[in-house]
Amino acid sequence: MADLKLPRPTDKELEILQILWRQGPSNVRTVNEALNLAKPGEVGYTTTLKLMQIMHDKGLLTRSKSGKTHIYKTLVSEGDAQNQLVDKLIDKAFQGSALKLVMQALGNRKSTASDLNEIRDFLDQLEKGK
Amino acid sequence: MADLKLPRPTDKELEILQILWRQGPSNVRTVNEALNLAKPGEVGYTTTLKLMQIMHDKGLLTRSKSGKTHIYKTLVSEGDAQNQLVDKLIDKAFQGSALKLVMQALGNRKSTASDLNEIRDFLDQLEKGK
DNA sequence: AAGTATATACGAAAGTCTTCGTAAAGGCAA
DNA sequence: TTGCCTTTACGAAGACTTTCGTATATACTT
Structure with a gap:
């Protein structure tokens, strides 16, 4: 793909x-x-x-x-498309910082506790995977 | 604003x-x-x-x-504009799920350990703030 | 075969974004 | 005052997106 x-x-x-x-x-x-x-x-x-x-x-x-x-x-996978769109947004509106986008996305809308926990798990996996 | x-x-x-x-x-x-x-x-x-x-x-x-x-x-603040853009992206490409966007943003690009820790702290604050 | 329904192809219109040329207005210098 | 430089205003062109009407082809039904 x-x-x-x-x-x-x-x-x-x-x-x-x-x-x-x-x-x-x-x-x-x-x-x-x-x-x-x-x-x-x-x-x-x-x-x-x-x-x-x-x-x-x-x-x-x-x-x-x-x-x-x-x-x-x-001919494009959903993930590829999402990535390109995220890249573009990070570049155009967040001075190239993925971190800023993530904080903005989390900060200004309501997330459930389980959502937050899911992210924590995800962060753990990311660090393990190194 | x-x-x-x-x-x-x-x-x-x-x-x-x-x-x-x-x-x-x-x-x-x-x-x-x-x-x-x-x-x-x-x-x-x-x-x-x-x-x-x-x-x-x-x-x-x-x-x-x-x-x-x-x-x-x-007449628009940077934060407001960022929020609108994030909302739109979530809506158009992530089935309305902020969580999906966050995972995609984190998963497919390299984040430093300190970035990840910053997010953890941020998550903690979010939960405290309820 | 004739008629109907469904598909494709084509072309064009209306709207938007980006670009710039040109003209007009305002101020400054000689 | 005359002329130059900067700024604004206007208009229009070219590219792209979305929309649809109309024409043509392809198959199915009776």
């Missing part, structure tokens, strides 16, 4: 990627339905089609023909 | 905000110079001017005349 760069994943592109990550390879219709379920405003079928065609042109998706329809698959 | 919504802070807008957060109230020339210092590609003076005018129109900046020039100030 590796290191494909999503140059500037747009909002809609991200939504479509999310759907494909969850549903696995899908045709346009399925994606369009999921898109409309998630959000209030309707999105036309051809709009979704066009978006996915563009993503295919950009190399974000592959497709294969199954009968008359195309089945699309993502 | 409070809760002004930056609707979709663009890359350049963010850069300009960063500069204003660091330098404090500034005129266009100063901001333009800082912009060009930070990055390789030149940005024309009128480009910077236009961007700041638009940000003023959008309500992101105020300005006051000092002699012939305008002095611009931000």
Whole structure:
């Protein structure tokens, strides 16, 4: 899967990627339905089609023909995409400091005690793993 | 300062905000110079001017005349902006889970031991503060 | 075969972001 | 005053995103 760069994943592109990550390879219709379920405003079928065609042109998706329809698959893993987005945010808004982002993310919203404990465990594992 | 919504802070807008957060109230020339210092590609003076005018129109900046020039100030605090960006990222890419974002941010880049300890302390404070 | 439903392809419009050229206004110097 | 330098204002171009209408192809049904 590796290191494909999503140059500037747009909002809609991200939504479509999310759907494909969850549903696995899908045709346009399925994606369009999921898109409309998630959000209030309707999105036309051809709009979704066009978006996915563009993503295919950009190399974000592959497709294969199954009968008359195309089945699309993502070429980026969710983790890779998340990492790139986090990197970008750290760079653009947190002076390159992951620590600052983490503190901001934790500080300004309510976390449950079990969430906090989960992070503690995670920190322990990180240090062990060295 | 409070809760002004930056609707979709663009890359350049963010850069300009960063500069204003660091330098404090500034005129266009100063901001333009800082912009060009930070990055390789030149940005024309009128480009910077236009961007700041638009940000003023959008309500992101105020300005006051000092002699012939305008002095611009931000209307959003850095913390507020960071929070909005983090919220958006959590929503768009981490299924609304701050925990997931934090783990991803910590897991996939190297953190120093003192960073990790700082986070532990921070977690302790969070729990105490309840 | 004809008709219907579903898919794809294409092109274009509207909106936004970034860029800059050019013109106009204000102040300073000779 | 005349001319130069700095600043602002305006407008428009080019790129990109999202949207959809329309046309064309492909299959299924009767």
